[in-house]
Amino acid sequence: MSLLSSSLAIAKKDLTIELRTREITVSTGFFALLIAALTSLSFFVDDTLSRNVAPGVLYVTVAFSAVLAISRSWAREREQDAMRALLVAPIPRLAIYVGKAISTLAFLVFVELLLVPLVAILYHVDFADVLGRLVAILGLATLGIVLSGTLFGAMTVKTSARDLMLSVVLFPLITPVLLGAVVATRELLGHNDAEVIAWLKILLAYDVVVGLAAGVVFDALVSE
Amino acid sequence: MVATLVGRDNYAAVSASTDPARPRYTRVSGRGLVKTYGPTRALAGVDVDFRAGEVTVVEGPNGSGKSTLLGLLSLLVRPSRGTLTFGEHDARTNGTLLRGTVGVLAHAALVYPDLSALESLALTAELYGLGAVEATERVASLRQRFELGSFAERAARTYSRGQLQRLAIARTLLHRPELVLLDEPSTGLDKASTARLVDAVAEERARGAIVIVVTHDVGFADAIATRRLRLDRGRVEEGS
Numbered sequence: 001m002s003l004l005s006s007s008l009a010i011a012k013k014d015l016t017i018e019l020r021t022r023e024i025t026v027s028t029g030f031f032a033l034l035i036a037a038l039t040s041l042s043f044f045v046d047d048t049l050s051r052n053v054a055p056g057v058l059y060v061t062v063a064f065s066a067v068l069a070i071s072r073s074w075a076r077e078r079e080q081d082a083m084r085a086l087l088v089a090p091i092p093r094l095a096i097y098v099g100k101a102i103s104t105l106a107f108l109v110f111v112e113l114l115l116v117p118l119v120a121i122l123y124h125v126d127f128a129d130v131l132g133r134l135v136a137i138l139g140l141a142t143l144g145i146v147l148s149g150t151l152f153g154a155m156t157v158k159t160s161a162r163d164l165m166l167s168v169v170l171f172p173l174i175t176p177v178l179l180g181a182v183v184a185t186r187e188l189l190g191h192n193d194a195e196v197i198a199w200l201k202i203l204l205a206y207d208v209v210v211g212l213a214a215g216v217v218f219d220a221l222v223s224e
Numbered sequence: 225m226v227a228t229l230v231g232r233d234n235y236a237a238v239s240a241s242t243d244p245a246r247p248r249y250t251r252v253s254g255r256g257l258v259k260t261y262g263p264t265r266a267l268a269g270v271d272v273d274f275r276a277g278e279v280t281v282v283e284g285p286n287g288s289g290k291s292t293l294l295g296l297l298s299l300l301v302r303p304s305r306g307t308l309t310f311g312e313h314d315a316r317t318n319g320t321l322l323r324g325t326v327g328v329l330a331h332a333a334l335v336y337p338d339l340s341a342l343e344s345l346a347l348t349a350e351l352y353g354l355g356a357v358e359a360t361e362r363v364a365s366l367r368q369r370f371e372l373g374s375f376a377e378r379a380a381r382t383y384s385r386g387q388l389q390r391l392a393i394a395r396t397l398l399h400r401p402e403l404v405l406l407d408e409p410s411t412g413l414d415k416a417s418t419a420r421l422v423d424a425v426a427e428e429r430a431r432g433a434i435v436i437v438v439t440h441d442v443g444f445a446d447a448i449a450t451r452r453l454r455l456d457r458g459r460v461e462e463g464s
Contacts, residue, residue, distance in 0.1 A: 001353045009350045020379075071268045080380075080388075081332035085395070088298050089351040090324030224301045 003098065006091035007068050010099025015106060017076065024107050028065045035061045040122035047124045052204045054123035055185035056156065060166045061115060062138075063145060065168060069107045070149040071163055073100060074156050083157050083222075093219040099148040108142050130188050133196060137188065140203035141181035147210040148173050154222050176206055234459065247318070247325055250276035251309025252297065252403055252434055257306035259292050259458075266292035268458035269306070274403075279425060279435040283447045284455035290438045293455065294405050297436065298328045308376045310403070324352055327401030329409050333392040337381035341391045342370050345398055354401040359398075366394040369420060385412035393421060397428065404428050410444040422447045 001009075018024055036057060043053045077083035086096050116138070120127045127134050152169045159165055184199035242368040257270040267289045274280055282290050295301035296308060299319050305421040310322050326333070333365065349359035366375055370390040375383060380391060389412045396404065406425075410418050427446045428435050439445050445452075454461040 001351065006351060009347065013336065013339070013347055016343065017336060021338055032409035076336065076338075079337050080335055081330060081333055081337050084300065084328075084330060084332070085348070086351070088300050088326065088328045089348075090320055090321055090322075090353065091351055092320060224295065 006095035007098035011102035014103030050123040144177040241386040281449040324372040325402040341376040344409040
């Protein structure tokens with residue numbers, strides 16, 4: 001079975017389960033909305049200051065939500081040792097990574113569709129003029145977080161201190177993405193296009209490097 | 225695929241897996257198999273041969289290396305030393321292709337609790353590259369054989385231990401594997417289900433599959449075994 005078709009089969013399986021249980025999207029969605037609402041109460045001073053704070057709130061919320069979604073997504077592979085069924089199937093091991101990354105990306109995009117309008121309202125930020133470039137920044141950042149998180153999330157299937165390990169390993173690793181996305185969005189709201197493009201290139205490079213690294217190490221990471 | 229499999233009633237008869245690219249073999253051989261986990265030697269140089277049409281029951285005390293041997297044969301675990309060949313195919317270089325010829329029943333059911341039996345079997349069929357017609361026929365056949373009908377459309381989370389085990393056995397045999405690995409297959413089964421399992425093992429043997437079973441169920445072992453292999457402290461005991 002090809003990498004693409006087996007990846008899609010795994011992603012479809014995750015989406016089918018999620019459509020049935022709504023476990024990840026509901027818990028992650030409420031969590032994200034709560035952070036956005038609570039921080040707006042604390043940080044909102046005036047429109048100028050809030051425009052600088054909003055990008056940080058947005059990506060911190062996305063990062064925490066991602067950890068929650070990735071952790072829960074891999075937890076499903078632990079129940080009844082379901083991951084083993086994928087490991088003994090005649091599919092490229094990388095398909096497990098790609099399939100899980102596709103479904104996790106879908107969960108986070110759903111959360112972001114709720115989160116971005118809420119941040120815009122609570123922080124009085126007008127994203128309408130810059131929506132295309134915001135989608136590019138948010139898309140590349142989310143992809144980077146998902147690619148890194150899915151890679152190390154696989155390790156949590158076999159370890160005992162799972163959530164602790166995922167957080168300890170993942171947050172330092174995605175720091176460049178979070179820094180890049182926050183600064184790019186801040187510059188975007190300040191209409192500094194040259195800076196935005198420079199940061200977009202950095203985010204793209206990060207995604208490419210992590211994607212390639214995952215292609216090399218994932219098999220070894222899940223093999224016994 | 226899920227929608228294709230559920231609710232179709234015109235099943236075409238397919239006698240064997242139709243994938244021409246699938247490797248065929250009648251013997252699986254291990255030579256000098258060693259597996260170490262840190263300082264622990266789970267297998268300490270095992271030479272074994274398994275032939276088509278045999279049902280080998282692997283016996284031995286806890287920690288003797290039975291599960292490790294099944295792990296190697298399922299191509300899930302790589303040997304620290306030694307070679308494993310499936311007919312002419314070296315397991316090191318043909319792992320992905322060979323995995324399609326192996327059916328694995330483990331301690332856990334290896335299914336997703338939030339999917340139904342039909343959805344789990346459909347996913348397995350898809351991952352093993354079964355065509356729609358063959359998958360439909362196999363699911364219908366196994367559904368009947370292991371009496372999955374009454375609960376096949378409910379989420380596996382609601383199953384009893386025995387129902388889950390029956391689903392796990394159906395999942396293992398779905399793609400008509402050349403090598404069938406069964407780890408404690410009679411666990412949780414009632415008398416009638418165990419009898420059906422004995423019949424299923426006999427059918428797999430008659431089909432020409434290589435069947436390897438780890439079990440502590442003496443009665444079940446006596447009913448299916450054509451050969452016994454005893455492991456002790458990671459080695460095959462003399463005379464077994």
